[in-house]
Amino acid sequence: MTPPWVRAKWRPSLGMIVVAVLLAVAALPLAGLFFFRLYENQLVRQTEAELIAQASVLAAAYAEAVERLDPPPALPPTPVALADPDERFHPIEPALDLTGDDVLGARPAAVPANTAVDPALQSIGVQVYALARRTQDQMLSGVRVLDFNGTILAGAEEVGLSLAAVPEVADALAGHYHAALRIRRSQHEPPPLYSMSRGTGVRVFVALPVIVHTGGHTGTHTGAHGADGDRVAGVIYASRTPNNIFRHLYGERRKVALAGGGILAVILIIAFVFSRTITRPIHQLVRQTRELGTGALAEGPADAPHYGTREIALLSQSFHDMAQRLSDRSRYITTFAAHVSHELKSPLTGIQGAAELLHDDLESENGGMDADQRRRFLGNILADTRRLTALVQRLRDLAQADNPVRGGDTRLSTVWPDLAARFPALALDIGGEDAAVAMSAENVLILFGHLADNAGRHGATTLTITVAPRDWAVTVTVADNGQGISAPNRGRVFDAFFTTRRDSGGTGMGLHIVQSLLRSHGGDIQLTAEQGGSGAMFEITLPRG
Template identity: 50%
Template sequence: MSDGRPHTPGKWRPSLALIIGLVLATVLALPLVGLFFFRFYENQLIQRTEAELIGQSAVLAAVAAQMAGEAPELPLGAERPRAPPGRAPDEPYDPIEPRLDLAQGPILGRRPDALPSAKPADPAFLEIGRRLGPILVQAQASTLAGFRILDPRGVVIAGREEVGLSLAHVPEVAAALRGEVRSVLRTRISRHPPPPVYSVSRGTSVRVFTAMPIVVGDRLAGVVYASRTPSNVVKQLYEERGKLALAAAAILAVTALIGLLFSRFVTHPVHQLIRRTAEIGRGDRSAIKPLERHGTREFAQLSESFLAMAASLQERSDYLRTFAAHVSHELKSPLTAIRGAAELMLDAAPGSMTEEERRRFLGNILADAGRLAALVNRLRELARADNPPIEGETNLGAAAAALRTAQPGLAIRLDGDPALRLPLSEENAGIVLGHLADNAARHGAGTLTLSARRDAAGLALLVRDDGGGIAPGNRARIFDTFFTTRREEGGTGMGLAIVRSLVERHGGTIALDEETGDGAAFRIRLP
C-alpha cells in the first residue's frame, strides 16, 4: 500500500564502499603493474642477451671443433658425457634455453682477473686461436660481445690481451671444463659512469657471461667464453615509444574512467541532494521526489530517507497548521460564550436580573468551562496518542474485562479466543476500545461485540455495536479532528482521531466497515 511518499526504485546499485575499494585497488595496482612490467621487460632483455650469446657461442664452438678435428695430434681434454640427464642418447637435438632471472637469480661479483698459467698452452691450440682471432674481432664489432677461446685446461688461446692467461678458476669456466653449459650474471664495471636516467634500470649494472664447451667426438677440446652487457631498458623503451604512447593513453583513459565513476556515483548525487535540500528549504513541495540519479546504494538510501523525512515534516507542518486552526476555533466558541455571559452578569444593574436568569448564565458558563476542560483532556490524549509507548501487549479477554468496568451500561461480547494476544499494551488497548465503546454508548448502542482473529498479515479486530450507526454523509469525515455531530451535548470530535493516531503509531490501520447493517463497525489491522 502506498503512503504517498517518494520511493527509490529497488534496483541493484554498487555500495559506496565498493566504489572506493575498487578505485583504491586500481590506484594501488597501477604502480605495481608498471613495476612488474618494467622488471619483466628488463628480464626479457637479459634472457634475450643470454640466448644471443648461446647462439653465437654455439657457432664458434662448432667452428673451433672443426678446426680441432683437423689436427689429429691435438691433446684433447676429459671425456664429455654423450647425453645430458633426461635426453635419449640418439636424440639429434640438444636445445639450450636461457635460464637467467634478474629478479630471483644471483648476481655474482665482477669477473675474476685472469691468472698466469702453470703450463703454457699447446702450440696446436695456439694455432687454432690465431686462426679464430680475426673472426672474434669481427663478431665483436657487430654483436658488441666479448669472446674468449680457452683450451681444455682453461688457458686463453684467443681473446686479445688475455692470451696465455688462465681462466680455469672462474666458476662458469670450471663448469664448462666439466662439459656443462653455464650462464651467470655478474656485476658490470664500466669505465664511464652511466647517465643518471639509466640508473632506473638494474640491468645496466650487470653483464651476462656464458661458457660453452667445445667438443670433438666425446672429448673436450676447449671452451667458448662470451660476455655482453644487455640492452638498456630506457633505450629499448625509447625505441618502443609508440607502444608507450598507447600505454600512456590507456592510463589516461583509466584515470578518466575513475573520475567519471566518482562523478557518476558520488559527486553528482551529492550535488543533486544539495540542490534538492535548498529547494525544499525554500518551500518548493515539487522537490519532494526521487533523485534523477542515485549513484551508490548508500546515496539511494540517504536520499529516500531524506525525502521521506521532508515529506513527513511537510505533512506534519500541514497537520499542525490545520490543527491549530481547528483548536483556535474550538476554544474560541466556549471562551466567547463564557466572556459574553460574564459581561452580562457584570453589567446587569442590581435587581435587574432574576435568580433564574443568573442561574442560567452560570449554568452556561459551567457548561462551556466543562467543554473547555474536555477539549484540553482530549488534546492531551491526542498528544499521547501521537507518541505512545508501543511496548507491551495484552489479551482479548483482559481488554474486554477492562472495557466492562469502564462501560457498565454496555454489554461486551467476545467472538474469538479470550487468550488471543493483542499487540497493544493494556493502557493503549483501553484507550482504543474505550473511545469506540463511548461512541457506541452515546449513539444508543446496548451491545458491543469484539471479534478477533490472527492471520499471516497480523491481527484483525472487528469492533461492532448495535446503535444508531453513522449517516452516509458523515462516514468520510468521522476520523477528522474536531468533527462531531454532538457538539451541543459536549462532544469534542477528537475520539476517533485519537484512536486512528494510536493505531497508526503501532503500525496498524483502522477503517469504517461499509457493510455494517445496523449500528457501526470498525476494522482494525495490527501487524
C-alpha cells in the same frame, strides 16, 4: 518509513570501502614492481638464449674445423659424454634468474697463459672470431674464442692471455655449459632513469664448451664425464648486456600506453566510487540540512539517495525520516492551531455574548429579561462551558496519544472485560484468535474505548470485534450496527475536529486520537466498507507483542 519486516538492501560499510580502496592503491605499485621485475628477468633470459644460439653456431664451426685437421690436435684427456646418447637433440635452456641468482663481480682480467697455443687451433680461432665479428653489428655481443687450456685464441686485445681461472670458463673446460650474471663495466654513467633497472647494471656471460669426436660426432654438451671419444677442444665465451627495459618499453609504447590508460581508468573508478558512495551523499545531506534550517523544505525533504555506504545510507534515511516528520509536524501544528482556535472561539463567543446580555439586563433599570430568558442564556453558557471542558480533555488525550508511554505487552483477551464494563449499553461480540500486542493495557483500552464511545454515540447497540494474528502484526476488525458514515464524510472521519454531532457535544477528536495513538506505536487504522449497508467497520493494525 521502511517497515521492519522488509529486508534491507545490503550496502558496504564505510570501513569496507576505505580498506578496499587502500588495498587497491597498495596493490598498484606492488603489481607494477612485480611486472617490472618479471619483465626485466625475461629480458635477461632472452639475452642468455640469444648468446646460447650464437655460441652454439660458433662452437659447431670450431668443432668442425678441428675435426678436419690432419693430423688431429693433441687434446687433453677430458672425456665427456652426452646425457642421453639415444636422443637426437640436446637443447640448452636459459636458466639465469635476475631475482634469485647472485650477481658476481666484474669479469676478472685475463692473465698470462702458462702454455703455448697450437698454431692450428690459433688459425681456427681467428676464423671463428671473424665469423663472430660479422654478426656483432646485429648481435651486439662480445666473443672470446678459447682453446682447451683457456687461452684466448681470438677476441680483441686479450689474445694470448688466459681466462682459465674464471669460474664459468673453468666449468666449460670441464665439459659443462655455464652462464653467470656479472656487474657491468661501463665507461659512461647510465642515465638517472636507468638506475631503477637492475638489469642495466649487469652483463650476461655464457661459456659453452666445444666438443669434438674423433669418430666424426660434433656438438656442444653440458653432460658429465663419460666414455672416450668426446673431447673439449675449446670454449666459446660470449657476453652481452641485456636489452634495457626502458628502451624495450619504448618499443612497446602502444601497449604501455594501453596499460597506463588501464591504471588511469582504475584511478578514475576509485574516485567515482568515493564520490558516489561518500562525497555526493554527504553533500546532499549537508544541502538538505541547510534547506531544513532555512525553512526551504516546507513541502518535505527530497528522497533519500539510493547509493552510498551502509553508514551513510542509514544516516541519510534517518535524516530523511526526521525531516519528513518535522515537515509533517509543522504542517500538522499549523492546521491544528487553526482548528483549535476555531473550536475554542465558537463557545467563547457564545459565553461572552450571553454574559454581556445578562450583564446589560442587570444594569438596566427596568430589567427587560424574564426568568425564562435568563435561564436560557445561563443554559447556553453552561453548554458552551461543558463543550470547552470536553474539548480541553480531548486535547489532553490527543497529546498523550501523540507521545504515549511505549512498552509492555498486553493480551487482548484481558482488555475485553474492562471494555464491556465501561460501555454496558453495547453488546460486545468477540471473535477470532487471542493475541498479544506491543502496547500497554491502558493504551489498548483507550484505543478501543474511543471506538466504542464513537459507535454508541451514533446509535450502535452491538460492537463486533474480530482478531486475526499475522506474522508481523495483529489485525483487528471493529464493526458496529449504528448509523454508519455517509459517503461524503468517509474521507474526513480521521480529521481533527471533524464531527457531525457538534450540536450534541461532539468534538471530532475521537477517531483522530485513535489514529495518532496507533501510528505512534507503529500501527494504523482504516475505514473499510460498511457492514450490510449500515454501521461502520474499521480495520486496525497493531504491532505484535
